[in-house]
Every structure is written in C-alpha cells, then in structure tokens.
Amino acid sequence: MKKTVFALAALSLALPATSFAQDNNGRYGLPPGAHDEIAWDFVEGITTEIGPRLAGTVDEARAREWTMEWLRNHGFANVMNEPFPIQTWVRGEEQARIIAPFPQPVVVTALGYSGATSAQGIRAEIVHFATTDELRAAPEGSLAGKIAYIGHAMRATQDGSHYGYFGSARRQGPGIAAQKGAAGIIIRSIGTDDDRLPHTGATNWPEGVTPIPAAALSNPDADNLERMLARGETVAMELVLTPRHLGETMSGNVTAEIVGSDASLPPVLLACHLDSWDIGTGAIDDGAGCAIAATAALRVAEEGQPLRTIRVLFAGAEETGLWGSRAYSAAHADEPMGVGFESDFGAGLIWRLETNFSRTNPALFSRLAQAVAGYGVLPAPQIVASGGADLNILRDQQAPIVDLQQDGSRYFDLHHTANDTLDKVDPTELAQNVAVWTAVAGVLANEPGDIRGADIIVEE
Amino acid sequence: MKKTVFALAALSLALPATSFAQDNNGRYGLPPGAHDEIAWDFVEGITTEIGPRLAGTVDEARAREWTMEWLRNHGFANVMNEPFPIQTWVRGEEQARIIAPFPQPVVVTALGYSGATSAQGIRAEIVHFATTDELRAAPEGSLAGKIAYIGHAMRATQDGSHYGYFGSARRQGPGIAAQKGAAGIIIRSIGTDDDRLPHTGATNWPEGVTPIPAAALSNPDADNLERMLARGETVAMELVLTPRHLGETMSGNVTAEIVGSDASLPPVLLACHLDSWDIGTGAIDDGAGCAIAATAALRVAEEGQPLRTIRVLFAGAEETGLWGSRAYSAAHADEPMGVGFESDFGAGLIWRLETNFSRTNPALFSRLAQAVAGYGVLPAPQIVASGGADLNILRDQQAPIVDLQQDGSRYFDLHHTANDTLDKVDPTELAQNVAVWTAVAGVLANEPGDIRGADIIVEE
Numbered sequence: 059m060k061k062t063v064f065a066l067a068a069l070s071l072a073l074p075a076t077s078f079a080q081d082n083n084g085r086y087g088l089p090p091g092a093h094d095e096i097a098w099d100f101v102e103g104i105t106t107e108i109g110p111r112l113a114g115t116v117d118e119a120r121a122r123e124w125t126m127e128w129l130r131n132h133g134f135a136n137v138m139n140e141p142f143p144i145q146t147w148v149r150g151e152e153q154a155r156i157i158a159p160f161p162q163p164v165v166v167t168a169l170g171y172s173g174a175t176s177a178q179g180i181r182a183e184i185v186h187f188a189t190t191d192e193l194r195a196a197p198e199g200s201l202a203g204k205i206a207y208i209g210h211a212m213r214a215t216q217d218g219s220h221y222g223y224f225g226s227a228r229r230q231g232p233g234i235a236a237q238k239g240a241a242g243i244i245i246r247s248i249g250t251d252d253d254r255l256p257h258t259g260a261t262n263w264p265e266g267v268t269p270i271p272a273a274a275l276s277n278p279d280a281d282n283l284e285r286m287l288a289r290g291e292t293v294a295m296e297l298v299l300t301p302r303h304l305g306e307t308m309s310g311n312v313t314a315e316i317v318g319s320d321a322s323l324p325p326v327l328l329a330c331h332l333d334s335w336d337i338g339t340g341a342i343d344d345g346a347g348c349a350i351a352a353t354a355a356l357r358v359a360e361e362g363q364p365l366r367t368i369r370v371l372f373a374g375a376e377e378t379g380l381w382g383s384r385a386y387s388a389a390h391a392d393e394p395m396g397v398g399f400e401s402d403f404g405a406g407l408i409w410r411l412e413t414n415f416s417r418t419n420p421a422l423f424s425r426l427a428q429a430v431a432g433y434g435v436l437p438a439p440q441i442v443a444s445g446g447a448d449l450n451i452l453r454d455q456q457a458p459i460v461d462l463q464q465d466g467s468r469y470f471d472l473h474h475t476a477n478d479t480l481d482k483v484d485p486t487e488l489a490q491n492v493a494v495w496t497a498v499a500g501v502l503a504n505e506p507g508d509i510r511g512a513d514i515i516v517e518e
Numbered sequence: 519m520k521k522t523v524f525a526l527a528a529l530s531l532a533l534p535a536t537s538f539a540q541d542n543n544g545r546y547g548l549p550p551g552a553h554d555e556i557a558w559d560f561v562e563g564i565t566t567e568i569g570p571r572l573a574g575t576v577d578e579a580r581a582r583e584w585t586m587e588w589l590r591n592h593g594f595a596n597v598m599n600e601p602f603p604i605q606t607w608v609r610g611e612e613q614a615r616i617i618a619p620f621p622q623p624v625v626v627t628a629l630g631y632s633g634a635t636s637a638q639g640i641r642a643e644i645v646h647f648a649t650t651d652e653l654r655a656a657p658e659g660s661l662a663g664k665i666a667y668i669g670h671a672m673r674a675t676q677d678g679s680h681y682g683y684f685g686s687a688r689r690q691g692p693g694i695a696a697q698k699g700a701a702g703i704i705i706r707s708i709g710t711d712d713d714r715l716p717h718t719g720a721t722n723w724p725e726g727v728t729p730i731p732a733a734a735l736s737n738p739d740a741d742n743l744e745r746m747l748a749r750g751e752t753v754a755m756e757l758v759l760t761p762r763h764l765g766e767t768m769s770g771n772v773t774a775e776i777v778g779s780d781a782s783l784p785p786v787l788l789a790c791h792l793d794s795w796d797i798g799t800g801a802i803d804d805g806a807g808c809a810i811a812a813t814a815a816l817r818v819a820e821e822g823q824p825l826r827t828i829r830v831l832f833a834g835a836e837e838t839g840l841w842g843s844r845a846y847s848a849a850h851a852d853e854p855m856g857v858g859f860e861s862d863f864g865a866g867l868i869w870r871l872e873t874n875f876s877r878t879n880p881a882l883f884s885r886l887a888q889a890v891a892g893y894g895v896l897p898a899p900q901i902v903a904s905g906g907a908d909l910n911i912l913r914d915q916q917a918p919i920v921d922l923q924q925d926g927s928r929y930f931d932l933h934h935t936a937n938d939t940l941d942k943v944d945p946t947e948l949a950q951n952v953a954v955w956t957a958v959a960g961v962l963a964n965e966p967g968d969i970r971g972a973d974i975i976v977e978e
C-alpha cells in the first residue's frame with residue numbers, strides 16, 4: 059500500500075461526511091465528485107500491489123498479508139487469519155481455433171475446475187444447444203467425441219437477476235455434457251459485454267463425473283460461431299486447455315474488529331471476499347466490496363465507539379466454491395452473530411434496502427430506511443434478504459441479514475474477465491456505497507435490542 | 519459467403535433507395551433501421567468465413583480468393599489479382615509480467631516488425647517516458663539493458679486527428695529506443711478504450727537499426743504500471759515476444775470493375791484494404807471499408823451504366839507498410855486515374871465532404887455537396903483532401919481525391935485489437951456510408967469533364 063496511508067486516513071476526516079448521520083446535501087446525499095480516500099486507497103492498493111489473487115495460491119496468501127497490514131495500519135483490532143484447506147485448481151494454456159469450415163482463432167478461457175486436454179488439444183465437431191435445458195434433453199451418448207456448445211445469452215439487468223438463471227450453462231452445463239459423453243464443452247460467456255474477453259467462473263461436477271475440458275467463449279466469438287453454425291455445415295474446433303490441480307493448499311479468512319462497548323451484544327458482520335479470479339485484478343470482484351466493508355466500519359468508529367463490535371470478514375476462496383464462507387460458519391457455529399451484510403457486486407450505486415427482519419422488527423427497518431433515504435435508496439420491506447455468498451454463517455444461524463442492493467447494470471460486462479481492473483471503479487459511486495453502508499452499520503452497531511425483533515406478527 | 523447471396527442482392531433492389539438520386543426521406547436521408555444487404559453480406563461474410571488476414575500469409579490469400587468470388591458473384595467485370603512480394607512478419611508468443619516490486623501479469627501485444635526475445639524472455643528495469651519527445655531527449659546509452667516505456671495517452675476525436683501525433687510512440691518510439699541501446703520497449707496502446715486488449719500496429723525501424731522487442735500494453739495495464747512507477751520504486755518486467763520473419767512472400771491487390779460507357783474517360787477508383795491485423799477479424803479495419811466501396815459501385819450500376827468505369831481496389835498488405843498501395847501506383851503509373859476515394863476508418867456516419875478540387879472545380883464540388891446534403895454531410899471546400907493509405911496512385915499522379923470523413927469517435931477503441939469484430943459494425947451507419955458513397959460515386963462516374971476542373975483561380 060502507499061506509504062501515505064496514515065496521512066490519507068487523517069485527511070479523510072476533513073472530507074464530506076459519510077457518517078450514518080447523513081446531512082442530505084447534494085443529489086443522493088453526496089456532493090458531485092464525492093470521494094472516499096480510505097475506500098479508494100484499499101481498492102487502488104490491492105489491485106496495484108497484489109492484482110490477481112486466485113484461491114489457494116501464493117497470490118491469495120500475499121493478498122492476506124497485505125490486507126492484514128492495511129487493517130492494522132488503519133486501526134482495526136484483532137486482525138487475524140483463520141486458515142482452512144481447499145482443493146486448488148490453476149489455469150494453464152488456453153487456445154481454441156475453428157478448424158472447419160472457416161478456420162480462424164477464437165478466444166476462450168477455462169472454467170474453474172475444468173478438465174484438461176493434452177498439450178496437443180482435442181479436435182472435434184461442435185454440437186449447438188440453444189439452452190442448458192436443450193443440452194439436458196440430448197439423448198444419452200449422442201455427444202460422444204463431440205464438443206457441446208451452449209449459446210444462451212444473458213441480459214443486463216439492474217439487480218443482476220439474470221445471472222442465476224443463465225449461469226446454469228456454466229455451473230451445470232459441463233456436468234451434463236460430461237454425463238452424455240462429450241469430449242468437451244464450450245459455453246457463450248456468462249456476460250453482457252461485446253469484448254473478446256471471455257468470462258471464467260467455477261463449474262460444478264456432479265459426484266462421480268469425470269471433468270471434461272470446459273471453457274467460455276467471448277461473446278463476439280460466440281456470435282461468430284453461431285453465424286458459422288447457421289450456414290449449416292459441420293463446424294469443428296481445436297481446443298487446448300491445460301489447467302492443473304495442485305491438490306490441497308491453504309486459503310484463509312481474514313477478520314478484524316472495531317471493538318464495541320458492550321461485549322454481551324452479538325457483533326455486526328460486514329463481509330466481502332478477498333480472493334479473485336486469476337485473469338483480472340479483482341477490482342470490482344471483490345476489491346471494491348472489501349473497501350466498502352472496511353471503510354464503513356472505520357467511518358462508524360469515527361463517530362465514537364459503537365455499542366456492538368463491528369467485524370469485517372474478508373473471506374478466502376469464494377470464487378472457487380465458497381470455501382471460506384463455509385469454513386467460517388463451521389468455525390464460529392457457537393458464536394451468535396447480531397446481523398450481517400456483504401458487498402460483492404461491484405461498486406455501482408446502492409438503490410435498494412432489503413432485510414430479513416422488516417416484519418419482525420418494523421421499527422428498526424424504518425430507522426434504517428430513514429438513515430439511507432437521502433442517498434437515493436428505496437426501502438423494500440416486502441423483499442426477504444438472503445445475503446451473499448460469504449454470509450453462510452448468518453444463514454446457518456438464521457440470523458438477521460441486510461442486503462444493500464447495488465446497481466449491477468454493467469457488472470456483468472466485467473465480471474470474471476481480464477477487464478476487472480481499477481479504472482472500472484467510479485470513485486463517486488464507491489463513496490456512495492461507503493456512505494450508505496456507514497449509515498446502516500452505524501444504526502445497527504448502536505442497536506441495543508435484538509435486531510431480529512420480537513417474534514410477533516405485524517399487520518401490513 | 520452465404521449461399522443466399524444472389525437472393526440478397528436481388529432483394530436489395532426493393533430496399534430503401536441508396537442511389538445517388540437521394541430522396542431525402544428520414545433523418546440524414548435514411549429511414550430508421552435502414553440496412554444495406556449487399557454491404558452487410560460482404561463484411562459479415564469476410565469476418566465469418568475468413569476472419570484475420572495478415573499481410574503475406576495464407577489467410578490473406580484466402581481472403582483474396584473469397585473476395586474475387588464475391589465480386590464475380592455480384593456482377594463485377596475484370597476481377598483480378600495483381601500479386602506483389604512483401605517482407606512478411608508473423609506474431610509468436612507474447613507474455614509480460616511485472617516482476618518487481620509488485621508481481622502480476624500484464625497484457626501486451628507485439629508491434630508489427632517487432633524484434634524477438636528468446637523463448638525465456640528478457641527481464642529488465644522499466645524507464646518511464648511521458649512522451650516520445652522525452653524518449654528522444656534521453657542521453658545516449660542511458661537505456662542500455664533497460665525497457666523503455668512511453669505512456670503518452672491519445673484522446674478520442676471525431677476526425678481521428680490525435681492518431682497521427684500520439685501514434686509516434688508506436689511508429690518512431692521503438693526505433694529511438696533501439697538507437698539508445700534499450701533492451702526493449704513497451705508503449706501505452708495507441709487507443710482510446712479501457713479494455714485489456716492492446717493495440718498492435720506497424721513500427722518503423724530506421725535504416726541500419728536492429729529491431730528490439732517492442733509491444734503495446736493495454737490501457738488498464740498502462741494505468742497500473744504508472745501507479746507502480748508513481749510509488750517511486752524500481753519497476754522491472756519480464757517480457758516474452760517471439761515473432762518471426764517469414765522472408766519474402768506474396769501479397770496482392772484485388773481489383774474489379776463496373777465498366778463505363780466511355781472508355782476514353784479515366785476511371786473512378788474506390789479503395790480499401792483487404793488485409794487486417796491478425797489479432798482481430800478486420801471488421802471495422804477494413805472489412806467495412808471494402809463493403810462500402812464495392813457496394814457503392816454496385817448501387818451506381820443499378821441506376822444504369824455509368825459514363826466512366828468504376829474500379830474497386832482492395833489493396834493488400836496495407837497494415838504492414840502500405841505495400842499494396844505502392845505496388846499499385848507503380849504498376850499503373852501510366853494509367854491516369856479520374857478521381858479516387860477510400861474507406862478505411864470503420865463504419866461511423868459520414869459527416870464531412872472534402873476534396874482537393876473545390877477551388878479548381880467549384881461547380882462540381884457544389885454538385886457533390888448537393889448530392890449528399892440530405893445525409894447530414896457538411897461540405898468543407900476549405901479542406902484539401904489528401905486521401906488515405908491506399909491512394910498512393912492518386913497522390914503520385916496529383917489526381918483528384920475525395921475524402922468522405924467518417925465519425926471516428928469510437929474507432930480507436932477497437933482499431934488493431936482483438937475487439938475488431940462484426941458486432942462493432944452498426945448496420946444503419948454502414949448503410950449511410952454506402953448511400954453517401956453511392957451519391958458521390960454516381961455524380962463522379964457520370965461526369966464527362968475533367969474532374970480536376972479548369973486550372974483557374976476561384977475568388978472566394
């Protein structure tokens with residue numbers, strides 16, 4: 059991190075207030091050009107000084123060390139790493155070429171836990187499926203020696219809701235293709251951009267299924283492939299993917315605290331994940347989220363010691379299967395959490411407040427809604443928040459959860475690609491995230507009562 | 519090409535008129551959603567069925583065969599290839615990594631005619647120059663064993679005028695660095711995007727200078743490198759570039775004609791280049807340009823046989839040094855040209871008409887201005903057109919030249935990158951180009967008099 063980090067932290071006190079006592083100045087509560095120096099310092103630092111930090115690798119370990127130093131430098135207490143083992147997969151060569159009828163190279167990237175080809179690759183006919191369901195309906199054995207291709211194209215949505223449905227091509231598609239005997243599978247990138255930058259991401263192999271080579275094709279290449287397929291001739295591809303399994307290596311969850319004044323109250327957990335895919339630098343996924351979570355904790359502390367402890371959880375090994383989230387929940391099963399929320403959707407403006415306690419604690423929900431009203435945030439009491447990938451511990455404990463929904467309209471242009479770099483983080487939007495988180499965390503960390511509320515039926 | 523090409527050509531006659539007798543319907547002379555099926559068929563076909571077509575390679579030869587078949591299928595006469603030899607360079611491996619103080623991979627691509635490293639690459643300290651002039655001012659020998667880096671960042675402009683000035687980093691920078699003893703050179707991509715897709719392009723080695731490894735860094739990587747350099751520590755890079763020289767191979771200029779009724783009149787030459795860089799598919803550079811030139815000739819012919827012959831020139835080996843343009847001028851030095859214009863700047867809307875004969879033939883300039891007035895085109899009689907890269911023959915003959923200036927605001931986002939793909943061509947903007955070219959070519963091909971006009975001084 060920069061040598062000037064203390065000076066920046068001190069300076070930030072003189073900046074536009076991002077405290078939970080918002081002043082409603084400016085549009086959406088922030089003046090034009092608002093900037094949060096601390097949050098920026100984190101995301102600028104980790105992308106510049108660490109960059110890619112794939113789960114279970116030395117890069118992720120360097121990121122943990124870097125982050126723990128940053129947290130200590132910024133005054134966090136109880137900075138620690140809780141290690142856990144994972145099965146680690148690393149990328150190798152990745153090359154693909156249409157070899158017939160129209161030879162030309164195409165751009166692919168291996169999906170996480172993809173099987174490998176030989177160094178010479180495979181050469182096989184491509185069989186086109188419009189959707190994952192179409193692949194599922196293919197006759198058994200019909201794919202023997204062939205490469206399945208799923209072309210289903212996701213759309214950009216503000217809430218990112220298309221990702222779950224369309225993402226089945228990546229998560230389930232390879233397992234289905236393997237079960238039907240395919241030699242490999244190529245999917246259209248789960249992404250909304252038109253760049254020659256394919257989107258990686260983990261795939262799930264069902265129990266007992268041997269992984270096959272599985273890769274994402276960039277959207278322009280998928281368009282091109284589909285134009286070739288539409289001409290009606292047999293299209294064949296050469297595919298080289300040489301990822302490797304490193305076996306068991308260590309990842310870790312980094313945590314740190316702003317210690318509250320009342321140790322009897324369960325903590326407020328602010329979560330993100332520290333690992334990133336190897337092909338980008340983890341700026342929007344999820345450097346920004348960690349910057350938001352950590353800075354919000356510091357901004358609450360600036361207003362005075364909170365009642366409850368605020369703990370930040372920088373989970374390890376999220377991308378390759380939520381290893382850190384599960385490990386953390388298991389290790390802390392006997393430690394009740396007061397409430398948790400997570401940032402893992404870039405740095406777009408927060409536009410909606412959701413909780414899982416609006417019915418059981420409407421008064422608290424109302425106070426949260428008021429705290430963020432000036433930031434352009436819609437209270438959505440009818441939506442039941444379920445939290446993000448790193449909040450297993452909250453779900454396992456059936457504990458209170460808040461979702462501060464970010465605008466993800468452009469998130470899937472960049473998600474899991476080489477294009478996930480610092481220039482994609484808008485400083486003013488990052489500052490709005492910190493301000494909203496600070497407002498919400500400030501209310502919750504100073505809440506003396508049970509956040510879940512009385513278990514009473516509330517008339518609507 | 520598609521098997522349906524004849525059907526499309528026939529169908530196109532029923533589409534909105536794009537003839538030189540424009541009807542001024544709709545905004546800018548075209549109805550919303552206007553589409554030119556012939557032009558689209560060319561650019562769709564060559565990107566899908568050929569793709570990259572690097573000068574002097576078998577891919578460029580395949581592109582010539584494909585194009586000649588397309589031209590014959592569309593009714594052109596005298597379809598031919600005029601071969602010429604070039605010195606051919608092909609890309610190899612390209613990998614780069616910051617190795618100190620913050621190890622992480624960065625994305626580079628070799629510049630055309632770059633020297634090679636060994637397969638193991640070079641490891642060297644980076645010396646930062648803000649501009650090419652700064653590099654020029656570096657003391658002799660000061661770069662021995664080091665990698666020069668030029669960070670000068672070009673801006674997007676509508677007329678593309680920044681390219682010439684900022685492009686010196688690519689064209690001259692490597693030669694200067696080599697003369698000062700550098701082990702290699704890295705430049706910020708000559709481009710206006712924020713994608714991890716570096717921009718290639720040819721570099722010029724001065725006589726007697728031994729080429730050194732020379733690569734472009736993507737803009738986000740250049741930003742990252744500069745953040746590292748700004749921290750004040752020595753930054754070192756590992757660079758692997760293994761391009762090769764194939765020696766002399768053959769390229770060729772493809773030409774074809776719409777034969778005019780008066781063989782005594784010098785022809786109208788419509789030019790573009792057929793080769794492309796190897797990392798993209800040559801959609802905007804210059805598949806679109808060839809589509810526009812060829813289709814305009816056909817659209818003029820649809821109105822009846824023109825007076826002058828219209829010849830299309832699909833030049834070979836433009837990207838690697840204007841080999842085709844020079845060869846064509848030399849081979850046809852004794853054949854006077856009537857007028858020439860070229861399309862080699864994407865498919866953005868044409869917004870300005872320029873010629874080099876507005877003073878000597880103001881009446882003809884005025885008729886051209888009227889012919890395109892409805893298409894949202896500004897007549898610029900004060901600008902002296904000098905033509906594009908493939909118009910050497912016009913410049914060498916001091917012949918009439920027209921420039922139909924396209925909007926290039928976003929051209930340098932894509933130029934010479936992997937992102938140069940079909941999805942970047944807007945069909946309606948392509949149709950506007952064809953319409954404007956048809957209007958201008960129609961007037962000129964039916965002009966019985968000398969296009970240059972009487973050599974008289976015109977009062978302004």
Ligand SMILES: [Zn+2]
Binds near residue numbers: 343344402
């Ligand atoms: Zn994430």
Ligand SMILES: [Zn+2]
Binds near residue numbers: 343377474
């Ligand atoms: Zn992710």
Ligand SMILES: [Zn+2]
Binds near residue numbers: 791803804863
């Ligand atoms: Zn060009």
Ligand SMILES: [Zn+2]
Binds near residue numbers: 837
């Ligand atoms: Zn070019």
